Each structure stands twice: as structure tokens, then as C-alpha cells.
Amino acid sequence: MKLTDRLYEEVKDIWKGYLTQTFVKELGEGTLGEDRFRFYMVQDYCYLLQYAKVFALGIVKAEEEPLMRRFASMVHDTLDGEMDVHKIYMKRLGITNEEIASAKIALANQSYTSYMLDIAYKGDILDVLVAVLSCAWSYQMIGEHLRTIPGALEHPLYGEWVSGYSSEAYIQSVKDIMDAVDEIGADISPKKEVYIKEIMRKCSLYERDFWEMAYHMDMGD
Numbered sequence: 001m002k003l004t005d006r007l008y009e010e011v012k013d014i015w016k017g018y019l020t021q022t023f024v025k026e027l028g029e030g031t032l033g034e035d036r037f038r039f040y041m042v043q044d045y046c047y048l049l050q051y052a053k054v055f056a057l058g059i060v061k062a063e064e065e066p067l068m069r070r071f072a073s074m075v076h077d078t079l080d081g082e083m084d085v086h087k088i089y090m091k092r093l094g095i096t097n098e099e100i101a102s103a104k105i106a107l108a109n110q111s112y113t114s115y116m117l118d119i120a121y122k123g124d125i126l127d128v129l130v131a132v133l134s135c136a137w138s139y140q141m142i143g144e145h146l147r148t149i150p151g152a153l154e155h156p157l158y159g160e161w162v163s164g165y166s167s168e169a170y171i172q173s174v175k176d177i178m179d180a181v182d183e184i185g186a187d188i189s190p191k192k193e194v195y196i197k198e199i200m201r202k203c204s205l206y207e208r209d210f211w212e213m214a215y216h217m218d219m220g221d
């Protein structure tokens with residue numbers, strides 16, 4: 001079994017739960033309140049800026065040019081691929097750059113991004129990759145699930161989100177991360193495997209909390 005398969009085994013129960021969380025369910029059904037989605041967009045934009053920095057730490061820690069380039073393209077995929085979806089929504093929802101720049105980051109968001117950055121700062125290349133794996137891969141799973149709901153792709157507001165997170169380009173960017181995890185993590189010790197499984201699990205729990213935070217528009221203060 002590949003390392004990514006073993007990591008998936010660790011978190012699959014948590015991931016299944018995402019599909020029944022109110023934010024994700026209502027997003028798929030198209031009934032999610034626009035105010036909740038707007039809150040999510042602002043927070044997720046802030047989240048992705050930090051997430052891009054986690055990849056950037058991969059560039060810093062990579063010893064060889066080809067690996068540096070792989071992380072550089074992950075930074076690019078985030079800032080100029082995934083965030084294109086956010087930019088479309090910002091325009092539509094009237095979220096300005098000024099609003100983003102002065103937005104306060106919600107507690108659950110701050111805790112999650114601080115955790116990923118902490119793991120990445122103190123760890124190695126594999127830790128960097130595993131810190132972002134749950135985020136990227138679980139969004140693909142959610143996108144692919146929501147896509148099967150009749151009308152979800154055509155929804156005037158939420159269709160773009162569903163198509164973005166189930167697109168060829170997004171799936172390829174997740175595959176790049178998974179391939180790197182399987183290559184770099186091919187011969188790790190049992191002790192190291194326990195350590196990265198814990199990262200995977202914590203990030204998956206933070207994802208669950210992020211969906212809850214978004215639905216309740218909860219700044220945590």
C-alpha cells in the first residue's frame with residue numbers, strides 16, 4: 001500500500017463527516033446563505049495566502065533544483081490557479097482587496113494556519129507536504145462528491161466552486177502533491193510514519209473545524 005493510501009486510512013472517517021457538515025451540504029444543495037459563503041471566502045482567501053507560504057517553505061528546504069521547482073509550481077498553482085476561483089467570487093460578492101488586507105483572521109483559521117506553518121518551519125520536506133495534503137486532497141474529494149448532486153455544477157453562485165474543485169487542473173495539482181509524498185516518503189521509518197499520520201489527522205480535524213467556523217460565521221472571539 002502506498003504511503004498516501006495509508007495516510008488516507010488514518011483520516012477517512014473524519015473526511016466522510018465533511019459531507020454531512022451543514023456548510024458543505026448546503027453548498028451542494030445550493031441553499032447556503034450568501035452571507036455565510038461571503039464570510040468563508042474572505043477567511044479562505046486569508047487561509048490560502050498562508051497555505052502558499054507552507055509550499056514556499058518547501059522551496060527553502062529542498063536541496064535540489066528539480067524539487068525546488070516542484071514546490072515553486074505548487075506556490076504558483078495556489079496563487080494563480082486555485083485563487084482564481086476566489087477572485088471571481090470576490091468580484092461577484094463585492095469583496096475588495098482593501099477588505100481582504102484589513103480582514104481579521106478568525107481564531108479557528110489562525111490556529112490551523114499557524115499549525116501548518118509550525119510543522120513546516122521545524123520539519124523536513126515530507127512534513128511540509130503532509131501539512132498541505134489533507135487540505136488539498138479533501139477539497140478534491142468534496143468537489144467530486146458535490147459534482148454528482150443534480151444542479152450543483154449549474155448553480156448560479158456555487159457552481160463555480162464545485163467545478164473549480166473538481167476540475168482537471170485542480171485534480172492534477174493534488175496529484176502532484178500526492179506523488180511527491182509517495183516518492184519522498186517511500187522509505188521512512190515506522191517512527192516517522194507515526195509522526196506524519198498525526199499531522200494528517202490534526203489537519204483533517206482543523207478542516208472540520210474550518211467548515212463549522214464558516215457556517216456559523218464564527219470569529220472565535
Ligand SMILES: Cc1ncc(CO)c(N)n1
Nearest residue numbers: 044047048135136139210
Ligand atoms: C480551509 C481550506 N482547506 C483547504 C483548501 C484547499 O486548498 C482551502 N482552499 N481552504
